[in-house]
Amino acid sequence: MKIFHNKSELSHLIDNLKANNLDIGFVPTMGALHKGHLSLVKKGLSENDIVVVSIFVNPTQFDNKEDLIKYPRTLGADVELLRTVSDDKIVVYAPSVEDIYEGKVQSQSFEFDGLENEMEGAFRDGHFDGVGTIVKRLFEIVRPNRAYFGEKDFQQLQIIKKLVELHNIPVKVIGCPIDRAQDGLAMSSRNTRLTPNHRKVAPFIYKTLKSAKSKFGTKSAKKVSEWVEKQFNEQPLLKLEYFIIADIETLKPVKRKSTKKAYRAFIAAYAGDIRLIDNIALN
Secondary structure, three states: OEEEOOHHHHHHHHHHHHHOOOOEEEEEEOOOOOHHHHHHHHHHHHHOOEEEEEEOOOHHHOOOHHHHHHOOOOHHHHHHHHHOOOOOOEEEEOOOHHHHHOOOOOOOOOOOOOHHHOOHHHHOOOHHHHHHHHHHHHHHHHOOOEEEEEHHHHHHHHHHHHHHHHOOOOOEEEEEOOOEOOOOOEOOHHHHHOOHHHHHHOOHHHHHHHHHHHHHOOOOHHHHHHHHHHHHHOOOOEEEEEEEEEEOOOOOEOOOOOOOOOEEEEEEEEEOOEEEEEEEEOO
């Protein structure tokens, strides 16, 4: 498996792949890889000749500096996990902050037609400027035909699709289903930081989402939201940050249901000091 730590060396490989008309898939990650990441890589391998996996903890998308410091960095284990999928068709790009930002560790300012102001954008200041900055930069470096993102970060997925549209970036962005543990907890690198008690109760998040989906068939979004808040108020180990039912195109909270629109329920909650997010399609 080829591992590159600087963009100039990777660029030579990309040039050769392009010269041979080979399709390049791309899975951007912040490392601490798990089964969910592997599902994206496998999807990429099924549709491309080579898949580039970037492993980079991006400082500009953390509004909480302590979270940045504590974020797991496990490059050796990540590479070994990728080898279980393929040793010759995966390329790892694990750059330094300097290689990416060249001495200017700051975000560009982006507008994504208002998508950036909802949900995560309302609770994490500057987060999507950081996401837009790093994804745009990685697209420029890797030059993939297709890029793969998990639907757990559905808002991020929609924003990246908008980024590609607004900046005319020649890459097809593909969303992939949420990978879950057997008990329903959405796969996340943060899960490894949960205490045993918090890990035990964390599947309550997805259980509540499934119940909310059932209730949305007959109740208003307001009634469903009130019910979810009540459930979390009775759960001492979890603290609800937000629960929102939104239009999947605009990501704006629904006020009155329409049979012509598609909706998702989005949730963010704290298990101790670990922030977990999840979502579910409602119709």
